[in-house]
Amino acid sequence: MGRAVAVIGTGQTKHGSRFDVTYPDLVREAVMACFKDAGITPDDVDGVVSGTMPSMMEGVALTHFYFADAMRSVGKPIMKTETCGSTGVSLALTGYYWVASGLADIVLIVGSEKMHEGDSQATMTTVLEPFYQRHFLSGAPGVFSMQSQMWTARYGIPEDKVRDAAAKVSVDHHRDALDNPYAHIKVALSMDDVKNAKVITYPCRLYDICPNSDGACAVLFASEEKAKKICPNPAWIKGVGYRGDEYWFGDSDKVVWQCAIQAAKEAYKTAGIKNPRKELDVAEVYNPFTFQELLYYECFGFCDFGEACDYTLKGTFAKGGELPCDPSGGVLCTNPIGATGLIRVAEASMQVTGKAGDRQIGGAKLAFAHAMGGVDQFNGVMIIGSER
Amino acid sequence: MAKHFRTLRHDVWLPYRIAVGPTFNRFYEGLKVEKIWGNKCPQCGKVLVPARTFCPGCFVDMGDWIEVSQEGEVVTWTLANDRFYGMPVDPPFIGALIRLDGTDCDFLHLVGGFDLTHVDSVRSKITKGTRVKAVWSDQKKGHLMDIKYFQPV
């Protein structure tokens, strides 16, 4: 698997509506926080990896130029990794392979987004080519609602059971976000609030769906040798996985979703995980939609297919349960897309190094981080642990 | 593969609303009252214009704001004759990098105020080192083009 790679620092901005700063200044906020956390200077960095959602989102193209100074990449080699929503984990994978290959010892990884400056749904609509799919699929919620409908029909899950399970997910995550100083949406919700909210694309209602957020996240990876010298308490990358589906939405089964299943399996294999629900202590699942999060529990092997609602309603995946999912509040409460996947990696790292403050899952040693991208097209997974 | 083909015309138009932030806000307000604001890095002492939030070299927050000189020297220039997307004014115009007196970086703007029709006469009038001074528009919008151009003195 190449050299061992450690996470030696993380930084995030206060995510939300950040009209108080320009985009590069937002990026710098996360970068400075990360260097402070790691206790090293930019001079120590061998290379910088960055990425965001497509240029259409903020109206600046090839942002690695725009952010060159904010990321302290002047005079250094860079990589520019972008894979739609899964960008955050793809960024982490780039940093991982760079250090594991032996070609760099310390790599800074930066993901960012300033969604309030653009029209996110219009941007996402342009993922689809103009010959065929663009006429039918518009924006994100429609796609994930269709996926949920396919899933509940497949397993004969009664409508009110899945509605209750999804509502519980929303209530739990929104409450968890109150403990996260970086989270965007901070509102305490009741089951009724969620179940009676405005329908966006059935069955998804307002509180089943992530917000548009501004935010940035920066993470530092290091080789084992460097980490041992400079970091008293590193986290370690135990496994990585990634898969992509066909471009055409209808070509693959998005319920027994091989893309998600295999991405997780690839990561579990290297990490030596055979029973994820038992062996993982915490999971930061990419969860912009409550209904889809339930399906992810099944695809990632946290429970069998068709069983996610039962386990959720029992509290298995809530704080205090067997496998707490998204104690940060997750994507549902904070979604600066280019950063979001990287925030999952940062949160997972903080959990296994005891740095997660009020959202800490006690005794966490092994964590799962994930990001999804495209029209249900990409899934990336990273397993992070406290042991080398 | 066959040579004959159709093409689909497809234009994408997207609106943006971009956060200006405190630094450029203050810089733009300065333009409205015919001031060009720069600021100084407390670590390396460089004066940069337009004013920045942080010094790119030192990565620290910039310090004192300085009203920089509106006069300087042409560092390099180019005469544009063709129309192009996003052009600042109708051609012909001269785009240039200008080192304003007392600053440590070059300022990207236009040079003008004389006949630009013939490139040979322009080349004899403008060279590296030509001294120029800001000429302001009557209408101010808080935009870089509140400065009409820099005119040779």
Add this chain to the structure above:
Amino acid sequence: MAGRVGIVEVAQLPGVESGDYFLDQVYLVCKEIFDKTGVSREEVGTVVSASSDVFHSGMSCANAYYWDSGAALLKNGSRQDAESLLAFFYGVMRILSGNYETALVLAVCKGSENPETDMITHFFTDPFYQRQIGLNETFAAALQMRAYMDQYHVTEEQCAKVVVKNRKNGLKNPYAHLRRKVELEDVMSSRTIMDPLRELECAPKSDGIIAMLLASEKKAKKLTKKPVWVRGFSSSMDTFNLGDRNLLNGQLKTAAKKAYAMAGITDPRKEIDVAEVTEPYAFQELLWYEGLGFCGPGEGGKLIDSGATEIDGEIPVNPSGGVLSMNPYVSRGLYRLAEVVLQIKGQAGERQLQRRVKTGLAHGTHGFAGQFHAVAVVGR
């Protein structure tokens, strides 16, 4: 560098506008790689591609479109934005990490479907300052060219010679977009775009879809009798505000230095047998000679005058015809590398250099006045 990575095979499409559907073209180049090497799509370990949303026919999330056409279905793959040499570097990293035996590197840019290049490069600017002055890559290049000529007394003729040389070389390249001879007088009398830049000194906008197969040392030796080994590579980024930069001495030197160190090259002019550089504006080739260490600062004009960079010269530069003959913005870096690989393998057809070609250099750049540079050294 622990272990070696070999470049096994190349498949490229020509730069002229094609009426073929984009995804069909992507499929074709990948299939050509599989057919030529005997490696199946299933067997390929990972796929890393290069593309850019703004150079992508109006579609965002560029990698989504061609993921399965690009042989990556249900594979662990990724994408680099804008610079195809970075996709190549990433493929090398993935193999050196020990996780993959083979990596398919793909770069896509169907220029004929995109707006004018400068309409796109205008959006590299920040919305507050440089965009308001109308900056784009041509505008920045014109400022850089004037500064270059003023500082070192490089002449317009010397800059124009790059066009003559490269367009002449391109005549022999079946993949080139522009294949018509151009004389010095043609360049000097062509329309001024942004003084002193002339129309014939600016690269066209081309199609360009290309794939390359990389393999670990052991696998490469099995797959081909002539693997081209990756010897060294690096890249370097400059500061963003044009006015903060030294336009004549940017980051190319840093990128080249690191690449040479990795490759064990101490005298590039002697040790490099062929170089493919990215020269979207003719004068930049002269400036890049200097950054690459082929000559001293300010001596680019003298170097081209000497004939040393001609196809029969001491250090041939751009035997493919370069970017002036074919410019698929995103994939042009990988096309540079492909030419070097073909020259080393002796497969460059009519344009094959009549000399021993053992070591080659490929260079990519983009951003205002070359804000970013990538350099790779490969050889037998």
